[in-house]
Amino acid sequence: MSTKITGVRGMSDILPEDTPVWQQVESVLRDTVAAYGYRELRVPVVERTELFKRSIGEVTDIVEKEMYTFADRNDESLTLRPEATAGIVRAGVAHGLFHNQRQKLWSTGPMFRYEKPQKGRYRQFHQFDVEVFGIEGPDIDAELLMMVAHIWKALGLDAVQLQLNSLGTPESRLSYRQELVEYFSAHQDQLDEESAARLQRNPMRLLDSKHPDMQELVAAAPRITDHLDSESEDHFAGLQALLSGAGIEFVLNPRLVRGLDYYSRTVFEWVTDQLGAQGAVCSGGRYDGLVAHLGGRVTPAIGWAIGMERLVELYKTCGAGAAVPGLDAYLVAVGDTAGREALLLAERLRAEASWLRLEVNSGGGSFKSQFKRADKSGARLALILGEEELEARQIGIKPLRGEGEQLTVDWQNIVSAVRGLVS
Secondary structure, three states: OOOOOOOOOOOOOOOOOOHHHHHHHHHHHHHHHHHOOOEEOOOOOEEEHHHHHHHHOOOOHHHHHHOEEEEOOOOOEEEEOOOOHHHHHHHHHHOOOOOOOOEEEEEEEEEEOOOOOEOOEOOEEEEEEEEEEOOOOHHHHHHHHHHHHHHHHHHOOOOOEEEEEEOOOOOOHHHHHHHHHHHHHOOHHHOOHHHHHHOOOOHHHHHHOOOHHHHHHHHOOOOHHHHOOHHHHHHHHHHHHHHHHOOOOOEEOOOOOOOOOOOEEEEEEEEOOOOOOOOEEEEEEEOOOHHHHOOOOOOOEEEEEEEHHHHHHHHHHHOOHHHOOOOOEEEEEOOHHHHHHHHHHHHHHHHHOOOOOEEEOOOOOOHHHHHHHHHHOOOOEEEEEOHHHHHHOEEEEEEOOOOOOOEEEEHHHHHHHHHHHHO
8 A cells, every 4th residue: 555645744634624714704705805996916935045035035934044045956045925015016116007007906815835834824824915006195004904894794793803003214213223132132131042143134023023932022112103204203193094084093113123124114913812822914004115135116015914824714603604605505306217207407597596506416316315424515405306396397305404395386486486495
């Protein structure tokens, strides 16, 4: 017997029992972004490694420790994408999507990071990204956050909190960076090994430290909002006013810096306390310098990404995940003639009712065995077609969930009868 091949650690299968919840969440996301006028852009899973070094930053954990990078047969360094924004910007520059244009885009698919697998964090994970290019005012920042609030409402989620901060511009951060270095250098003996290594290279990342012994030190660190330039201050104040006017609650978090180098001005996270340590469900912010950094013209830009695994888990825990619809009906066909006719009848019913979720029994079997399959399928109703029903052009309908009498209806009335029983 051959040795069983196991899956790759941290790369999970999504089984048929779970995919209906994924599909429902994905449907809400797609419908929402379409309602706001956003268009889909699909980009490759594999990109040149240089793209992520230039965009994310070479002294970030992602580039230094977490990327799946390999040399192809031409000895070119390629990487499985660890995030989507860089690839979207690369595609926009390559195809001239940004010059004198405004773009509202979305994309979705798998991302890859070599991290320690744990609940809510995997080595292959899925994101849903929304990105806007060519609009610089706080109104588009507000629209993106209103869109996320719309998604939470559509999914029945209220266990999420919006945290906001502003990082200012790269120029305004210079003095803040120096003050951070001086502050943490004065407390060098309190830094963990990772923070000490980051101090000179990327001191703002110390504010994102999760080390328990660092939390008091981080809490007393200088605040970036005290170093904002006047335009960033006005932008941030305008965003807060728009959100307040829309009734969207938020918390200002001066320690929120995000883990990627390309962010500027607005940064945000939607967090929850329902998923343990992995509390961020949606994260994003402005990256006004990234397009130019990757070879395009100076272009204001902002976006967010939702971690699908975390959102699906949150939906199952706190939303309406248990209400995901399954099969409406399972067609039991007893006898060879009825079995052949059942396939044709089912096709006619699906054509008549696009909403109908109907499975036809395959492979024959006794009446009893077919009913066991019907019950196991999770269908709400069993449609029964035997030789007598076939001759009379009728069908039996028996509820499988809860109470209800079996009834018999003529073929032309099947759809209306099923609708009445499942609605």
